[in-house]
Amino acid sequence: MSLKVLEQFKNPELCKKLLDCLNKEIEKEIRFMEVCGTHTVAIFRSGLHSVLPEKVIHLSGPGCPVCVTHESEVNAFLDLAGKDGVIIATFGDLIKVPGKKGHCLKNAQADGARVEIIYSPFDALEIARKNPNDTVVFLGVGFETTAPAIAATVMMAKEQKIDNFKVLSFHKLVPPALDVLISDPETMIDGFLLPGHVSTVIGIHPYDFIGAKYGTPAVVTGFEPVDILQALLQMVRSMKEEHPKVINQYQRGVSEYGNPKAVEVMYQVFESSDALWRGIGLIPNSGLEFSDKYESFDAKKVFDLKIGECPSLPGCKCGDVLKGKMTPEKCPLFGKACTPASPVGPCMVSTEGSCAAYFKYKVD
Amino acid sequence: MSSDKVLLDYGSGGRASQRLISELFIKHFANPELERLNDAAAFNIDGKISMSTDSFTVDPIFFPGGDIGSLAVHGTVNDVAMLGAIPKYLTCAYIIEEGFPMADLEKVVISMSEAVKDAGVAIVTGDTKVVPKGAIDKIFINTTGVGQIVADPMPSGDRATVGDAVLISGTMGDHGLTVLGTRGGISLESNVMSDSAALNHLLVKLVQEIPDVHVFRDPTRGGLATTLNEITTASNVCCELEESSIPVKPEVVGGCSILGLDPLYLANEGKFLCILPQKYAEQALEIMRADKHGKDACQIGNITDANPGKVILVTPLGGRRLLNMLEGEQLPRIC
Numbered sequence: 001m002s003l004k005v006l007e008q009f010k011n012p013e014l015c016k017k018l019l020d021c022l023n024k025e026i027e028k029e030i031r032f033m034e035v036c037g038t039h040t041v042a043i044f045r046s047g048l049h050s051v052l053p054e055k056v057i058h059l060s061g062p063g064c065p066v067c068v069t070h071e072s073e074v075n076a077f078l079d080l081a082g083k084d085g086v087i088i089a090t091f092g093d094l095i096k097v098p099g100k101k102g103h104c105l106k107n108a109q110a111d112g113a114r115v116e117i118i119y120s121p122f123d124a125l126e127i128a129r130k131n132p133n134d135t136v137v138f139l140g141v142g143f144e145t146t147a148p149a150i151a152a153t154v155m156m157a158k159e160q161k162i163d164n165f166k167v168l169s170f171h172k173l174v175p176p177a178l179d180v181l182i183s184d185p186e187t188m189i190d191g192f193l194l195p196g197h198v199s200t201v202i203g204i205h206p207y208d209f210i211g212a213k214y215g216t217p218a219v220v221t222g223f224e225p226v227d228i229l230q231a232l233l234q235m236v237r238s239m240k241e242e243h244p245k246v247i248n249q250y251q252r253g254v255s256e257y258g259n260p261k262a263v264e265v266m267y268q269v270f271e272s273s274d275a276l277w278r279g280i281g282l283i284p285n286s287g288l289e290f291s292d293k294y295e296s297f298d299a300k301k302v303f304d305l306k307i308g309e310c311p312s313l314p315g316c317k318c319g320d321v322l323k324g325k326m327t328p329e330k331c332p333l334f335g336k337a338c339t340p341a342s343p344v345g346p347c348m349v350s351t352e353g354s355c356a357a358y359f360k361y362k363v364d
Numbered sequence: 365m366s367s368d369k370v371l372l373d374y375g376s377g378g379r380a381s382q383r384l385i386s387e388l389f390i391k392h393f394a395n396p397e398l399e400r401l402n403d404a405a406a407f408n409i410d411g412k413i414s415m416s417t418d419s420f421t422v423d424p425i426f427f428p429g430g431d432i433g434s435l436a437v438h439g440t441v442n443d444v445a446m447l448g449a450i451p452k453y454l455t456c457a458y459i460i461e462e463g464f465p466m467a468d469l470e471k472v473v474i475s476m477s478e479a480v481k482d483a484g485v486a487i488v489t490g491d492t493k494v495v496p497k498g499a500i501d502k503i504f505i506n507t508t509g510v511g512q513i514v515a516d517p518m519p520s521g522d523r524a525t526v527g528d529a530v531l532i533s534g535t536m537g538d539h540g541l542t543v544l545g546t547r548g549g550i551s552l553e554s555n556v557m558s559d560s561a562a563l564n565h566l567l568v569k570l571v572q573e574i575p576d577v578h579v580f581r582d583p584t585r586g587g588l589a590t591t592l593n594e595i596t597t598a599s600n601v602c603c604e605l606e607e608s609s610i611p612v613k614p615e616v617v618g619g620c621s622i623l624g625l626d627p628l629y630l631a632n633e634g635k636f637l638c639i640l641p642q643k644y645a646e647q648a649l650e651i652m653r654a655d656k657h658g659k660d661a662c663q664i665g666n667i668t669d670a671n672p673g674k675v676i677l678v679t680p681l682g683g684r685r686l687l688n689m690l691e692g693e694q695l696p697r698i699c
Contacts, residue, residue: 010680012680012681012682015681016681044685045679045685046679046681046683047607047677047678047679047680047681047682047683047684047685048681048683049683049685050683050684050685051681051682051683096692119623225681340691340692341691351624359688360686360688361685361686361688362685362686363671363674363676363684363685363686
C-alpha cells in the first residue's frame with residue numbers, strides 16, 4: 001500500500017468528524033481494551049489518547065509479545081545465552097527483558113554470549129548456515145503474526161538439512177487469552193480492539209465467541225488514527241446488540257478467513273499446547289509446540305530445558321496491567337523503581353509495552 | 365603501496381609507517397603545516413576558540429551519500445561550527461584493522477581530503493595505528509577540530525528562551541535510515557541517502573547576519589528528539605513542536621515503518637537546529653533556504669514555559685504527547 005493511501009488514514013479532518021460522531025453517540029462510559037501493543041503505541045503516538053472523549057476508558061491488553069513472555073521462558077533463554085557453541089538469534093525487543101536478578105541478553109552479550117539481533121527468522125537460518133560448528137537458537141516469541149514465517153524457516157531448514165538451527169518456541173495464541181480475560185469479572189471490559197496483524201493470518205472468525213458467548217463487541221482494527229476512531233465508533237454502535245458479531249474494520253489488510261496457507265504452514269510445524277503467560281498464568285491451548293515431525297528443531301528438547309512456574313518479580317504489577325485491571329500509572333513502581341532505563345517488568349521494557357508507552361508519551 | 369592490504373608493519377613507526385604517511389596521507393591531505401611532519405602542529409588563532417573531538421566507528425564504512433572519511437570531517441567541522449565558529453584545523457587519527465584493503469583505505473582518505481577542501485579546513489596533524497585482525501571492526505577514525513568563534517553572543521544549548529522560534533535546516537532521519545538500511549541482514553531497498561555534509565559556511569553566514577542566535581545544535585545520534593531534550597533540560601524551558609511541520613522524506617517514513625523505528629530518533633549528519641528570537645525567524649529561514657544545505661528549512665515549533673525541561677509534540681489531530689529522550693538504541697521489534 002502506498003504511503004499516499006496510508007496518509008488518508010491519518011487525515012486530521014476525518015479524525016475530527018469521527019471524534020464528533022463518537023462524542024454524540026457514546027451514551028455511557030465504555031472501557032475498551034486494545035489487545036495489541038502496536039495499537040497501544042499508535043494511540044499514544046498519534047496523540048489520540050489526549051483527545052478521546054472522557055467516557056472512553058482506555059485499557060492495554062496482553063498483545064505485546066515481549067510483555068507476555070513468562071519469567072521462566074526469559075530465564076530459559078538467558079540460561080542458553082553464553083553456553084559454548086550457542087548463538088542466540090532474536091528480534092530486538094527481547095534484548096533488554098530482565099530475568100532472574102535483573103539479568104538480560106544485553107548483559108549476557110557484554111559477558112561474552114553470542115547474541116545476534118535479526119529482522120527475519122530467515123536471517124537466523126543464514127547465520128546457522130555460516131556457522132556450521134555452532135548451534136543457532138532462534139527465540140520464537142510472538143503471536144500468530146510471526147509464527148508462520150518461523151514455521152516456514154523451520155521447513156526450509158529441514159529441506160536444506162541445516163541441522164544446527166533450532167527454535168525456542170514460546171509462541172502465544174491470542175483468542176484463548178481473550179477468553180480468559182473476559183471470563184475474569186474483575187477486568188470489566190466493554191469491548192475489544194483486536195489486533196489487525198494477527199487477523200491477517202487467522203481472519204476474524206476465531207473471535208466469534210466474544211460476541212456469541214459474552215455479548216461483548218469486538219472490532220479487528222488497523223493502526224492509523226482513522227482506523228482506531230472508526231473502530232471505536234463501530235464498537236459503540238455494536239454495544240447495542242445482544243450478540244454482536246466481530247467487525248472487520250481493517251478490510252484493507254484482513255480478509256474474513258485470513259491467510260489459510262500461512263495457518264497451514266504454522267500447523268505443519270507446530271501444534272497447539274498449553275502455555276504460560278506472564279501475569280496471567282497457564283492458559284490451555286494458547287501456545288505452539290513443535291509437532292513430532294519437526295521436533296529435532298525444538299531447542300527445548302535439544303537442550304533439555306525445563307519451563308515451569310517461577311516466582312514473579314516482587315512489586316511488579318505487569319500482570320494487572322496486561323489484564324486491564326490497572327493503568328500503568330497506578331503501579332507503585334511506575335516511573336520510580338521502574339523506568340525504561342531500569343525496567344522491573346516487561347511492560348516497561350518493550351517498545352510496545354503499555355508502561356513504556358505511558359512513560360514515553362503521556363504529558364501529564 | 366607495496367601491499368594491497370594494511371599490515372601490522374604500517375603501524376610500526378618504522379619505514380613502512382613512513383611510506384604509508386607520505387604515499388597516502390600527505391599525498392591527499394597536502395598542506396604546509398602537515399608536511400613539516402613535526403610532533404605537533406603550530407598555528408595562530410585569535411580570540412575565543414571552539415574545539416571538539418569525535419570518534420567515527422560507522423558500520424558499514426561506505427554507504428549511499430558518504431563514507432567514514434567524509435563523515436569524520438563533517439561531524440567534527442559541524443560540532444566546532446555549532447558555537448558560531450569558523451572551523452580552521454583538524455587532527456586525524458586512524459586505527460586500522462590488520463588486513464584492511466589498501467584500496468578501501470585510499471578511498472576513505474580521498475573522500476576525507478575532498479570533505480576537508482569543501483569545508484575549507486586543513487588537517488594539520490595526525491596519527492596511524494594498525495591493530496591485529498579482530499581487535500577492531502575494519503577502521504576507526506578520530507578527528508579533533510578547532511575554530512575561531514565569531515558569534516557574539518555565542519550560541520549555546522542553555523540559551524533557549526521563552527518566545528524563541530525553533531528552526532530545522534531540512535529533513536530528519538536520512539543518515540540514520542541509510543546506515544541502518546545498508547547494514548548486513550537488512551538490505552532495505554530505498555533511494556534514501558545520507559545527508560552527511562559540512563554546514564560551517566551556512567552557520568557562519570547566519571551568525572554574521574543575525575544579531576543573536578541563541579542555539580545551534582546538530583541532531584546527530586539520538587536524533588531530533590534527544591537533541592531537543594538536551595536543550596530544554598539545559599535551558600529549563602519547554603519546546604512545543606508541530607509534528608506536521610517536521611520535514612521527513614516519504615522514503616524515510618516508509619523505511620522506518622518497516623523497521624519499527626522513529627525518524628525523530630534517527631541520526632542526521634548534515635542538518636542543524638537553530639533556536640532564536642521569533643523576530644529573526646523569517647530572516648534566518650531565508651538565509652538557510654538560499655543554501656543547498658538548508659533548502660528545506662522550516663520552523664517546527666516554539667519555546668514556551670508550559671512544561672520546563674520537556675519536549676511536547678502537538679500531533680496533526682491536535683493531541684499532545686511527550687517526545688522523550690531516546691533510552692539506549694532503537695531496536696527492531698517483533699511484529
